[in-house]
Amino acid sequence: MLNHRSINLIFPLLFVLLLTLDFRIGISNWFYPILVVLKLAIMFWGSYFINSNYHIKTWCEVWTDKKEIAITFDDGPDKNVTPALLEVLNKHNAKAVFFCIGRKIEGNEAVLKQIDSEGHLIGNHSFSHSNFFDFFTAGKMKREFEQSDKLVFDAIGKQMNLYRPPYGITTPAMKKAVKEKQYETIGWSVRSMDSMQRNEQKLMNKLTKQLKPGAVFLFHDTWAAVVPLIDKFLTEAKAQGYKVVRPDELFNVKAYK
Ligand SMILES: [Zn+2]
Incomplete structure (x- = not known):
């Protein structure tokens, strides 16, 4: 290998x-x-490339005939976006995982509670999401993971088990920190680039082209336009016969410790 x-x-x-x-x-x-x-x-x-499994075993998609997909949101919570997004997800009866940034949790505990109580998952996406995160030592990364773990535990009473690397980049230090924390690392197979490409039609074309059984989609709950985009995307996915399942079910991994 x-x-x-x-x-x-x-x-x-x-x-x-x-x-x-x-x-x-x-x-x-x-x-x-x-x-x-x-x-x-x-x-x-x-x-x-997060799907390379070069440093860390990462769940990015599954090979299946079943028309099942998973959706994931990074970089929240955002009190102006996440609750509206939850409403849309509820409308479509779709469950997702939110990879939250620890420093954004303080003051947004109610949003976190809502994510959890509505049947979605919360995963670790570091505390700082620093531009230099990939240069941190294993010890410094571990401290960040634990800071976020505590904030989420204090808010919803659950220990996170799912982790997504900031920027999708993995390093030997991260491998060590993730191994110590025994997280399941979740990647994606479709990066929507929703935070860069703001043309909804272009984004929709890209997303529907990549709809396939077992695909995992990456979005960001950091910008308001993701709400109507998800509404349209889930409508299209359903029209094509796809069902949204939670990543823990898709990959058969534990959502929390
Ligand atoms: Zn991120």
């Missing part, structure tokens, strides 16, 4: 192989920088 551990084993062996070949038959010096660039490219791919 192509993961960080196997790459760290394979590349020293390849380096020794190059040295041996160089010694025996003489090879171009270009092979050495090519080896370094290849390793860096694999590490970039593994860290940047």
Whole structure:
């Protein structure tokens, strides 16, 4: 399997192989920088693409014939958006998971309680969602996870078990922190880019094109236009025979500890 551990084993062996070949038959010096660039490219791919499973085993989609999909929301809670979104989800009888940022929880505890009482899930998305989160040590990440865990526990009395990496980037330090906390890491198969692409029709076209059994959609409950977008998307999904299921059911993992 192509993961960080196997790459760290394979590349020293390849380096020794190059040295041996160089010694025996003489090879171009270009092979050495090519080896370094290849390793860096694999590490970039593994860290940047959440479905690579390079650092952390991540649930991104399931292979199934059943017309089931899951929807997830990142970066909330937002008292101006999340309650309106919950109303739309209720209308469609669709349950989702909200990956909340810890620092946004203070003052929004009522929203958190509403998410929980209406049958949706809450997952950990770090405390700060700092731009530099991916450069943090495992210890610093763990402290952030625990800060968020406590805020959610204080609000709804449940210990989070689901985690989504900020920006979808994974690192060796994150692997260590996630392993210690024993979270299930949830990714996605369809990144709507809803926070960047504000043209609703274009977004709808993109989303409906990617509707397929077992798909997991990523949205953000941070901007008001996501509410009508979700309304339309769920109407279209239902018209095509799709049912929205909660990610814990789709992946058969525990929602809380
Ligand atoms: Zn995020």
